[in-house]
Amino acid sequence: MKQDPMEDTIIKGWTPTSWKDKPVKQIPEYPDPEILNRKFQQLKGLPPLVTSWEIDALKEKLSRVAQGKSFLLQGGDCAESFDAISSPKIVNMVKVLLQMSFILIHEMGVPVLRLGRIAGQYAKPRSNDFETVDGKEIHNYRGDLINGFKSESEIRMPDPERLIEGYHKAGLTLNFLRALSEEGFADLHHPEQWELDFMRNNEYYKEYEEMVTSITKAVRFVEAISPDTFSNLQKVDFYTSHEALNLYYDSAQTRKVPRKPGFYNLSAHMVWIGNRTRDLDGAHVEYFRGITNPVGIKIGPPYTIDETLKLIEKLNPSHESGKIVLITRFGKDKIEKELPGLIQAVRREGFPVVWSSDPMHGNTFNTDDDFKTRNFDHILDEIRSAFAIHRSEGSYLGAVHLEMTGDNVTECVGGAQGLNEKGLSKNYETFCDPRLNYEQSLEMAFLIAREWKKSYI
Ligand code: PEP
Ligand code: CO
Numbered sequence: 001m002k003q004d005p006m007e008d009t010i011i012k013g014w015t016p017t018s019w020k021d022k023p024v025k026q027i028p029e030y031p032d033p034e035i036l037n038r039k040f041q042q043l044k045g046l047p048p049l050v051t052s053w054e055i056d057a058l059k060e061k062l063s064r065v066a067q068g069k070s071f072l073l074q075g076g077d078c079a080e081s082f083d084a085i086s087s088p089k090i091v092n093m094v095k096v097l098l099q100m101s102f103i104l105i106h107e108m109g110v111p112v113l114r115l116g117r118i119a120g121q122y123a124k125p126r127s128n129d130f131e132t133v134d135g136k137e138i139h140n141y142r143g144d145l146i147n148g149f150k151s152e153s154e155i156r157m158p159d160p161e162r163l164i165e166g167y168h169k170a171g172l173t174l175n176f177l178r179a180l181s182e183e184g185f186a187d188l189h190h191p192e193q194w195e196l197d198f199m200r201n202n203e204y205y206k207e208y209e210e211m212v213t214s215i216t217k218a219v220r221f222v223e224a225i226s227p228d229t230f231s232n233l234q235k236v237d238f239y240t241s242h243e244a245l246n247l248y249y250d251s252a253q254t255r256k257v258p259r260k261p262g263f264y265n266l267s268a269h270m271v272w273i274g275n276r277t278r279d280l281d282g283a284h285v286e287y288f289r290g291i292t293n294p295v296g297i298k299i300g301p302p303y304t305i306d307e308t309l310k311l312i313e314k315l316n317p318s319h320e321s322g323k324i325v326l327i328t329r330f331g332k333d334k335i336e337k338e339l340p341g342l343i344q345a346v347r348r349e350g351f352p353v354v355w356s357s358d359p360m361h362g363n364t365f366n367t368d369d370d371f372k373t374r375n376f377d378h379i380l381d382e383i384r385s386a387f388a389i390h391r392s393e394g395s396y397l398g399a400v401h402l403e404m405t406g407d408n409v410t411e412c413v414g415g416a417q418g419l420n421e422k423g424l425s426k427n428y429e430t431f432c433d434p435r436l437n438y439e440q441s442l443e444m445a446f447l448i449a450r451e452w453k454k455s456y457i
Pocket of ligand 1: 078125273274275276298299300329361433
């Protein structure tokens with residue numbers, strides 16, 4: 001008898017909401033379950049933000065990254081804020097990601113996938129549920145999808161209306177992103193217009209300048225011989241991702257689509273599971289094991305290799321290539337000890353993962369003035385070690401995961417412009433972790449490309 005093509009969609013005991021029967025971490029209790037349920041049902045009825053074809057295409061492209069034929073640049077805000085959804089901020093974010101990707105493509109000579117932490121990166125894990133303000137205990141800020149930033153008891157109360165607001169904000173962001181990637185960025189193909197002066201004092205300035213000249217020449221050449229090709233170049237692929245932390249939001253948008261097996265999270269192309277919610281028997285792993293999207297897994301202390309292997313097996317039992325992006329975030333001082341064993345174990349099991357390095361989350365510290373910051377050199381140290389370790393293990397580091405912005409913020413110290421701790425207060429805007437600013441991001445792209453070339457050319 002012919003097998004029903006939908007049969008393989010039935011994953012044992014799984015539904016988009018089976019996570020509710022498991023221990024839940026990092027999702028606060030909403031004060032009124034009835035209102036929560038009403039908002040959840042409302043969100044379930046709204047149209048999808050992305051399509052299953054786009055998700056399948058991304059997975060296919062990720063599988064080329066896993067094979068060492070391509071590179072993935074994932075980056076964006078630590079926490080997007082509803083109020084900061086404005087034209088200049090989105091334009092600046094897309095612009096810096098595009099410019100970084102041009103640098104990487106030019107230097108590496110392989111296709112580069114752009115994946116924003118954008119259009120849904122609204123929920124944050126926190127160490128403590130509550131904080132004390134003026135002697136009063138209030139909920140900690142958990143991202144705009146859950147509560148407000150201002151430290152007032154009312155505003156910090158988890159509010160399910162924010163699930164709907166988040167959906168609308170993600171939709172507006174995506175709509176603009178799609179318009180921009182269709183045709184809004186012609187001028188970016190003219191790197192002579194990039195503002196690279198800040199790098200003038202940097203030891204690599206000559207190298208940067210030569211690269212920009214060379215990209216400019218290449219663009220002119222393409223424009224001259226085939227204007228049509230150039231207008232095609234203007235269309236850029238841009239994918240979206242966020243941490244699927246507030247499972248009410250993600251599961252309400254997890255659906256079946258006609259004539260395809262499986263369930264898709266149609267709120268983003270890729271979602272990742274955070275370092276604090278990846279317990280094998282917890283709610284988040286239960287949710288992630290049922291979706292068809294490619295998924296990221298953050299791995300950092302505390303973790304064990306054995307647990308990590310079980311997790312990969314659970315989320316990708318068919319060992320599908322392009323499905324899992326393994327994002328390591330050990331910190332510059334721990335990576336040498338931790339990463340080699342993990343690479344060897346994953347290889348032993350034959351898991352076809354995309355290896356990614358998140359050099360941000362293991363390298364955060366507080367200054368004497370109590371600014372949460374990161375040092376450009378520490379970030380670079382972890383990236384350098386990650387490339388060196390993968391190189392010596394004969395494995396392919398195919399991705400980086402960065403917290404960054406296209407704006408001129410002052411949140412991370414160091415870099416060519418020499419930002420120091422005293423300068424942090426000037427333009428410190430982040431709602432959560434410190435991000436590389438425009439100049440630091442471009443500089444980082446040059447340096448990532450240098451490290452990649454050392455390993456793989
Ligand atoms: C993040 O990416 O913002 C984050 C919270 O990361 P992690 O889960 O790795 O701590
Ligand atoms: Co962060």
